[in-house]
Amino acid sequence: MIALGLIRDITIDEENVKITMILTSPMCPMASFMMNQVRERASELTTKSVEVVLGKEMWRPDMMEAEARETLGI
Numbered sequence: 001m002i003a004l005g006l007i008r009d010i011t012i013d014e015e016n017v018k019i020t021m022i023l024t025s026p027m028c029p030m031a032s033f034m035m036n037q038v039r040e041r042a043s044e045l046t047t048k049s050v051e052v053v054l055g056k057e058m059w060r061p062d063m064m065e066a067e068a069r070e071t072l073g074i
Contacts, residue, residue, distance in 0.1 A: 001038060005063025008055050017048050020055045 001007055001021065009020040019038055023031055035052045042050045061074050 001034065003065045003068040005059065005065070006034070007038070008057060012048070015048055017042055017046055017050045019050065019052045021052060022055045022057050022059050024059045026058075 004024070006021050006023065007019060008022055009018075011018040011020075019042060021035065021038060023034070028034075031054075035054070039050050039052045042052075061069065064072075064074065
């Protein structure tokens with residue numbers, strides 16, 4: 001999800017990790033699944049409380065890492 005540019009911000013304080021992500025479409029049917037995947041993976045890496053929130057930014061293909069764009073032919 002990082003390579004696709006969906007993770008937009010990570011804020012860490014003494015007790016919490018807040019991850020802001022966006023979706024490729026406002027009506028993405030995989031939204032809950034992807035948010036849970038991000039939360040679960042981050043929770044494996046820290047003992048802090050992990051919160052995943054949706055940002056308001058609209059996703060664009062140019063947010064992807066160059067290698068991901070090449071792989072997808074974009």
